[in-house]
Amino acid sequence: MKVATTLNVNGVSYPVDLDPGTNLLAAVRDVVGLTGSKEGCDDSECGACMMLLDGQPVNACSYLALQAEGSEITTVEGLADGDTLAPLQTAFLDLGGVQCGFCTPGMLVSATALLEANPRPTEDEVRIGLSGNLCRCTGYDGIVKAVLSVAGSS
Numbered sequence: 001m002k003v004a005t006t007l008n009v010n011g012v013s014y015p016v017d018l019d020p021g022t023n024l025l026a027a028v029r030d031v032v033g034l035t036g037s038k039e040g041c042d043d044s045e046c047g048a049c050m051m052l053l054d055g056q057p058v059n060a061c062s063y064l065a066l067q068a069e070g071s072e073i074t075t076v077e078g079l080a081d082g083d084t085l086a087p088l089q090t091a092f093l094d095l096g097g098v099q100c101g102f103c104t105p106g107m108l109v110s111a112t113a114l115l116e117a118n119p120r121p122t123e124d125e126v127r128i129g130l131s132g133n134l135c136r137c138t139g140y141d142g143i144v145k146a147v148l149s150v151a152g153s154s
Contacts, residue, residue, distance in 0.1 A: 005069045007032060010078030018065050024058070025049045027065035028075060036076040036105045040134070047133030050106035051075050057113040057132075076105035079112055088112060091149045096142030103135040111147045120152045 002017040009032055016031050028051065029035050037060060040048035044059040051060045052074035079086045088111055091097065098104050107130060114121060114129035121129060126147045127140070135143065 003066060005066055007065065007068060007073060008071065009034060009073045010075060011072075016065075020064075020066060022065045023061055024051065024053075024063045024065045024068055024073070025060035027068075028060065028073065034075050034077050037109075038102055038105055040102065040106075045134070046103070047106040047110060048103055050109040050133065052109055052113055055113065055116060057110050059132075074109070074112075076108050079108060086112075088115070088146065088150045091146035092143065095146040095149060097138060097146040098142075099137035103133060103137075106133045107135065107143055111143075115147065115151060121147070123148060126151075 003020055004015065004017050007014045007016055007027060009028060014032050016027060018027055018031065025037060025039055028037060037051055038048040039061055040046035042061050044062040047059065049060040050057050053068060054071045079089060088108060092104060092108065097107070110130055110133050114126065118125060123144060126144050130143065
C-alpha cells in the first residue's frame with residue numbers, strides 16, 4: 001500500500017506515492033529523480049547518501065522518506081545556484097577534494113552543514129565534522145584543504 005506525501009527537495013515540492021518502508025535516499029533518487037546522492041553501504045557507515053534535513057545532515061539510506069514530510073531536504077544538487085557551483089563545490093574541484101567522486105556528494109553536504117554550524121573551524125574540527133564520511137581515494141587532505149579555504153569567506 002502506497003502513501004501519498006509531499007517531499008520538499010531543494011526548494012521544490014514533489015507529490016509522491018511511497019511504500020511506508022521507502023528510505024529517503026530511494027525516494028529522492030528513484031522517485032524524485034535526483035541522483036547526486038549515492039548509496040554506498042546502505043548501513044549509515046559511509047556517508048555517501050548524506051542529505052540535509054532542515055539543515056541537519058542525515059544518512060538518507062537509514063531515514064524513512066515519510067518522516068521527512070514537512071521538512072526541507074537539501075541534496076548535493078541543491079548546493080549550487082543553478083549552473084553556478086557553490087564556493088565549496090569549486091574548492092573541492094580546485095584543491096583536489098575529488099578523485100573518483102563517489103563520496104563527494106556526501107562530503108559536500110556534510111561540509112556545508114559543518115560550515116553553517118561553525119563558519120571558522122580548525123583543521124581538527126573539519127576532520128571531526130567529516131568523520132561520518134568515508135573516502136577511499138583522496139586521503140582526505142584535499143577535502144580538508146577545500147573546506148578550510150572556504151571557511152569564514154561567506
